Amino acid sequence: DGVSFFQFPKLTGLADVRHGIFTRNAGESIGVYRSLNVSFDVGDDSRNVKQNRKIISRCIEGGDLVFIDQVHGTRVLTFNNESEVGNAVAADDFSQDSHAYIKHGKNGDNASGSSDNLVGDAMVTNVRGKFLAVQVADCQSVLMYEPVRQVIANVHAGWRGSIKNIVGRTIKTMERKFGCCSRNIVAGISPSLGSCCAQFVNYQKEIPAMYWKYKDDRDHFDFWSISRDQLCDAGVLIENIDVSQVCTKCDTGNFFSFRGEKNTGRFASVIGLTGNQASS
Numbered sequence: 340d341g342v343s344f345f346q347f348p349k350l351t352g353l354a355d356v357r358h359g360i361f362t363r364n365a366g367e368s369i370g371v372y373r374s375l376n377v378s379f380d381v382g383d384d385s386r387n388v389k390q391n392r393k394i395i396s397r398c399i400e401g402g403d404l405v406f407i408d409q410v411h412g413t414r415v416l417t418f419n420n421e422s423e424v425g426n427a428v429a430a431d432d433f434s435q436d437s438h439a440y441i442k443h444g445k446n447g448d449n450a451s452g453s454s455d456n457l458v459g460d461a462m463v464t465n466v467r468g469k470f471l472a473v474q475v476a477d478c479q480s481v482l483m484y485e486p487v488r489q490v491i492a493n494v495h496a497g498w499r500g501s502i503k504n505i506v507g508r509t510i511k512t513m514e515r516k517f518g519c520c521s522r523n524i525v526a527g528i529s530p531s532l533g534s535c536c537a538q539f540v541n542y543q544k545e546i547p548a549m550y551w552k553y554k555d556d557r558d559h560f561d562f563w564s565i566s567r568d569q570l571c572d573a574g575v576l577i578e579n580i581d582v583s584q585v586c587t588k589c590d591t592g593n594f595f596s597f598r599g600e601k602n603t604g605r606f607a608s609v610i611g612l613t614g615n616q617a618s619s
Contacts, residue, residue, distance in 0.1 A: 341364065341365040342361070342364070342375070342394060342395075342398055343362045343364060343365065343593075344359035344360055344361045344398070345359070345360040345362070345529075345530065345583065345585075346359055346360070347482065347527030347581040348581060349525050349579060349580075349581050350482065350484060350525055350527055350581070350610075353484060353486055353525065354486075355486070355489060355612055355614060356486075356491060356611070356612055356613065357399060357402075357610070358482055358484075358527075358608075358609060358610040359398065359399070359609050360529045360530060360606070360607075360608045360609075361375060361377075361395055361398075361606055361607045361609070362593040362594060362606060363376070363594055363595050363606050365394070366387070366391040366394060367387040367390040367394075368383050368384070368387040368388070368391060368604060369387070371600065371603050372387070372603065372604040373604075374391075375391050375394065375395075375604075375606065375607075376388060376595070376604025376605060377391055377392055377395065377406075377472070377474050377604075377605055377606065377607045378474050378604060378605035381604055382602070383604060392404055392607075395472075395609065399611065402468050402469065402470045402611050403468065403469050403470065404472045404607075404609065405418070405424060405462065405464075405472060406472050406474065407457045407458065407459050407460075407462060408457065408459075409460050409473070409474065409495045410458055410460065411495075411497045411499040411500055412458075412459065412460050412499075412503075412505075413503045413504075413505045414458065414459035414460060414461070415459060415461040415463060415505070415508055415509050415512045416457055416459040416461065416462050416463070417462075417464065417512060417516050418462065418463070418464040418466055418469070419465070419466075419516070423466075424464060424466045424469045460495040460496070460497075460500050461492060461493065461494040461495065461505055461508070461509040461512075462492065463490060463491070463492045463509065463512055463513055463516070463517065464490070464491060464492075464612075465489055465490045465491075465517055466612070467611075467613065467615060468611065468612070468613070468615075469611060470609045470610065470611030471491060471492070471493035471609070471610055471611065472493070472607050472608070472609045473494070473495045473607070473608045473609075474495075474605035474606070474607055474608075475495065475529065475531065475587075475595075475605060475606060475608060476587065476595035476596055476597045476603055476604065476605045477531055477532040477587050477588065477596050477597045477598050477599075478495060478498075478500075478531060478532075479494075479495075479496040479501070479529055479563075480493060480494065480496070480528075480531075480608030481493075481494040481496050481506055481509075481527070481528055481529070481566055481570075482494075482526065482527045482529070482608065482610045483509070483513070483524050483525070483527075484524065484525050484610070485513060485519040485523050485524050485525075486523060486525070487519075487520065487523045488513075488517055488518055488519045488520075488523075489612060490513055490517045490519050491610050491611065491612055492509050492512075492513060492610075493608065494506055494509050496566060498537075498545075498546075498560075498562060501562055501565055501566060501569075502546060502547055502550060504569055506566055506569040506570055506573070507569050507572065510524065510570075510573040510575070511573070520574075521574030521575050522574055522575070524574075524579060525579045525580075526570050526581070527581040527583070528563055528566050528580070528581070528582045528583060529583055529608050530583045530585035530587050530590070530593075530594055531562070531563070531583075531585075531586075532562065532586060532587055532588055532596075532598060533561075533563065533584070533585075533587075533588070533589065534559050534561035534562070534563070534564075535589060536559070536588040536589065536598060536599075537559050537560045537561070537562060538557065538559050538560075539558055539560055542558055542560070546560065550565060553565050563582050563584065566582075567580055567582060587599070594606055
């Protein structure tokens with residue numbers, strides 16, 4: 340059906356996990372949302388978005404897609420069992436299509452799988468058959484898998500989340516709540532805004548000084564290296580990290596880019612555990 344997606348070599352070679360960074364192509368949306376837009380929040384026709392999510396679901400062989408309301412923060416949501424993920428998948432009117440979209444709560448204070456207001460920017464689970472989906476257009480999706488504990492994570496890391504180290508916070512959550520070991524984690528950093536295009540003219544007000552070492556003389560920041568170093572600082576081995584090194588603004592033929600296009604869609608980055616859930 341012409342759907343294309345990128346995969347990380349280090350994750351592709353592992354059993355029990357499936358992932359993909361889907362391009363913007365081969366979907367139903369038209370105009371500035373052409374064509375595999377997965378966001379209901381950018382002005383696209385919701386019927387097309389639902390069809391686009393169905394297309395991705397078919398590519399992952401019918402697994403449930405779990406979306407949350409991303410707010411450029413640092414909240415990490417965890418799904419520890421089938422019922423928690425089930426509540427997420429059934430959270431709104433799109434649930435009949437086996438796609439979750441949990442609407443933005445008033446204040447985002449609730450962080451349990453039983454809430455209708457799941458707001459956050461990272462998800463962690465050990466539940467099989469549920470695919471954690473992040474929607475991006477220049478921001479990073481950082482995919483992680485700990486094969487010993489069989490735990491996955493998907494992190495939405497925009498620049499605001501990056502400077503607050505949402506990647507490190509997610510790894511701490513994996514360790515604390517799931518018993519993961521950071522040395523076992525395999526990670527991939529998705530196509531996103533590259534240093535070629537990530538200019539911050541007001542960086543002295545926006546970016547903490549500890550990150551200025553990642554800036555070149557044009558006030559461009561290398562957020563790929565920031566995320567890589569945050570992974571390593573949290574204990575992930577450098578040899579277990581893949582960085583796509585694809586700039587979304589430079590490749591709008593394949594990816595949506597907010598900086599490049601302003602009014603545009605969002606592409607999906609997805610990871611899930613395959614197989615049947617083991618009985619406890």
